[in-house]
Amino acid sequence: MTNSDRTLATSRQVAAEVREAARILLRTPIVTAARAPESMAIIRKHAVALRKLFATNVGYHLVVEASFARLAKLPPESSATERVVYRRNGTPFGARGYTLLVLACGALLAPGVGEQILLSALVTQIRTDAAQQEIPLSDSIADRRLLVAALAVLLEWGVLTEVDGTVAQWGESAEEALLTICRPLLPHLLTRSIGSGADRRDLLTPQPDAPRRRLRRRLVEEPVVLRSDLDPDELDVLSRERSELTRMLGEAFGLVLEVRAEGALGYDPAGSLSDIEFPGTGSVKQAALLLIGALLDLTDDGVTGSMEFAWPVVDSVLAELVRAYGRAWRSEYADAPGALRDDTVALLTTLRLAEPTSDALVLNAAAARYRPQPKSGGTQLTFE
Missing domain, CATH: 1.10.10 (Arc Repressor Mutant, subunit A)
Structure with missing residues (x-):
C-alpha cells in the first residue's frame, strides 16, 4: 500500500467515525461518559470536527466536556409535528410531568448538593420547592409514580446514575437509593436561558436563519418534509442545490435524500436515527x-x-x-x-x-x- 493509499484509508476512517459520532448525537443529544463511555470516547476524539459539522450544516451548538456531550438543537419549524417525552408505559409526559422534571433539576442545583444524594433527600427538596411555588405534590401513589417518571428521564439522560438501590423501588415501596449527579451537565439541559418574564415562546419559537440551513435541519430532523410546508426560499434551495444536499446528508449523517412531487425526506438506510421505531412492536x-x-x-x-x-x-x-x-x-x-x-x-x-x-x-x-x-x-x- 502506497503512502497516498494509507492517507486515503485514514481519511475515510476518520470521516466514518465523525459520521457515526454525529448520528449518535442526533439520536441522543445528551451523551454521558457514565452511561455511554464508548460513544463519549468517539465524540471527544472528534469534538472539533463535530462542532464545525453541526454549526455549519444545521446551526446546532455542541458542548463537549470530559463527562458529557450536549448537542443543543434549535426549535422545530411551526409546521413540524410536536415531539413529546413519553413515560415508560407509553403515555405522554404531560404538563404535570414536565413540572416535576423542572422541580427535580432545580433541587439538584440547590445549595449544598454535592456529587451524590440520597433519593429521600432529593424528594424532600422537590416537595419543599413545590410547596414554595404552591404546586400541589402529595405522597399518593399517583404522584409518586409521576415523580418516578420524571426522575427516570434524568436517569435516561445521564444526569442521574443509580449507585445503590433504584428509583423504581422507591416508587413502589419507598426503599432508599443513592444517586450520583452529573452536575456539569445540569446547566446545559436547557438550550436557551430563561430570564424573568420569559414565556414558552422564548424556548420554542424558531430563530431567523438562512434557508439553506433551515431546509437541512428539516431533512435531518423531520420524517417527511412536504413542499406545502416550505417557504419559497427553501423550495428554491431544494430545487437548485439538490446535488449538494444529497452529498451533505450522506457524508455528514449517512442519510439518503429522496425528492418526490409532494416533498422530500432524508432516508436512513440503517433505520437507527428515528426516536420512533416504525414499523415496530405494540x-x-x-x-x-x-x-x-x-x-x-x-x-x-x-x-x-x-x-x-x-x-x-x-x-x-x-x-x-x-x-x-x-x-x-x-x-x-x-x-x-x-x-x-x-x-x-x-x-x-x-x-x-x-x-x-x-x-x-x-x-x-x-x-x-x-x-x-x-x-x-x-x-x-x-x-x-
Missing part, C-alpha cells in the same frame, strides 16, 4: 401499519399523491382490524375503538404519514413505502 404501531395497507388496498389506481379517506371508512377498516387482530392488542382497544383511532392517527401524524381533517384522514404519499406485501404461498405479511 398495538398502536401494528394497527397503524395495517391501517395503511388496508386503506391503500381500497384505491384502484397506483399511489400518485395524497389520498383522502372519510372517517366512516377509517372506522370501518379499524373495526375489521380489531376483529382480525384484536386478541393480540391491548384489551381496552376492543371496547374503545375511538381510542384506537385517536392513538393510531396521532402516531401517523407524528410520522408525517397522515394528516387528519374534520372530514377525513389524508394519507401522504410517503405512507405507501410501508404498504404490506403478502409473501408468496402464504398469508404472512412482510413490510417494505
